[in-house]
Amino acid sequence: KAGVTQTPRYLIKTRGQQVTLSCSPISGHRSVSWYQQTPGQGLQFLFEYFSETQRNKGNFPGRFSGRQFSNSRSEMNVSTLELGDSALYLCASRPETGVVGEAFFGQGTRLTVV
Amino acid sequence: AQSVTQLGSHVSVSEGALVLLRCNYSSSVPPYLFWYVQYPNQGLQLLLKYTSAATLVKGINGFEAEFKKSETSFHLTKPSAHMSDAAEYFCAVTYTGGGNKLTFGTGTQLKVEL
Numbered sequence: 085k086a087g088v089t090q091t092p093r094y095l096i097k098t099r100g101q102q103v104t105l106s107c108s109p110i111s112g113h114r115s116v117s118w119y120q121q122t123p124g125q126g127l128q129f130l131f132e133y134f135s136e137t138q139r140n141k142g143n144f145p146g147r148f149s150g151r152q153f154s155n156s157r158s159e160m161n162v163s164t165l166e167l168g169d170s171a172l173y174l175c176a177s178r179p180e181t182g183v184v185g186e187a188f189f190g191q192g193t194r195l196t197v198v
Numbered sequence: 199a200q201s202v203t204q205l206g207s208h209v210s211v212s213e214g215a216l217v218l219l220r221c222n223y224s225s226s227v228p229p230y231l232f233w234y235v236q237y238p239n240q241g242l243q244l245l246l247k248y249t250s251a252a253t254l255v256k257g258i259n260g261f262e263a264e265f266k267k268s269e270t271s272f273h274l275t276k277p278s279a280h281m282s283d284a285a286e287y288f289c290a291v292t293y294t295g296g297g298n299k300l301t302f303g304t305g306t307q308l309k310v311e312l
Binding site for chain 1: 293301303
């Protein structure tokens with residue numbers, strides 16, 4: 085089985101722009117979560133989607149949003165980018181029958197805001 | 199609220215020596231605990247998980263961890279370090295009813311020296 089695929093791997097954007105990141109989960113996985121990783125704040129949970137519905141949300145401003153499609157693929161969007169949004173964004177998927185919290189991560193999208 | 203504390207942001211061991219990475223958790227309900235490893239420019243890979251089935255958990259690459267409720271600890275060990283073990287290690291916690299939101303520790307960078 086193919087793993088979690090995130091595109092693009094690297095991205096450079098300018099302050100004030102918006103960006104969309106994509107995540108394709110492992111085949112058969114319907115839960116997709118997003119995390120932000122920065123040197124200062126570490127790994128922080130953004131949100132989780134299951135069957136196209138947001139099931140859980142972290143403590144991030146409304147500029148961060150996401151969605152999930154019927155094929156379980158997910159996108160996250162960040163509007164009005166700030167320098168502090170520079171981070172590695174990780175997507176993770178899990179099967180319905182998996183252990184609570186057990187997640188399979190993609191390689192991430194490295195976003196640099198200049 | 200759940201949290202994990204990883205003692206020691208950097209640990210250095212000699213090749214062949216014991217690896218011990220410390221993780222203490224805080225949870226008001228029975229936790230699910232995980233160790234993940236991250237290699238440079240990569241996502242997170244699950245090493246092992248504790249789900250209350252057994253207190254001593256064996257994972258991949260020769261790693262294991264022991265859940266000690268009395269000490270609220272879930273330390274990661276490996277009897278003999280290998281150069282390929284050099285990476286960053288993260289302890290994470292969640293719980294039933296917490297959705298699949300993982301709360302991560304700040305990470306421990308493991309260096310393996312010849």
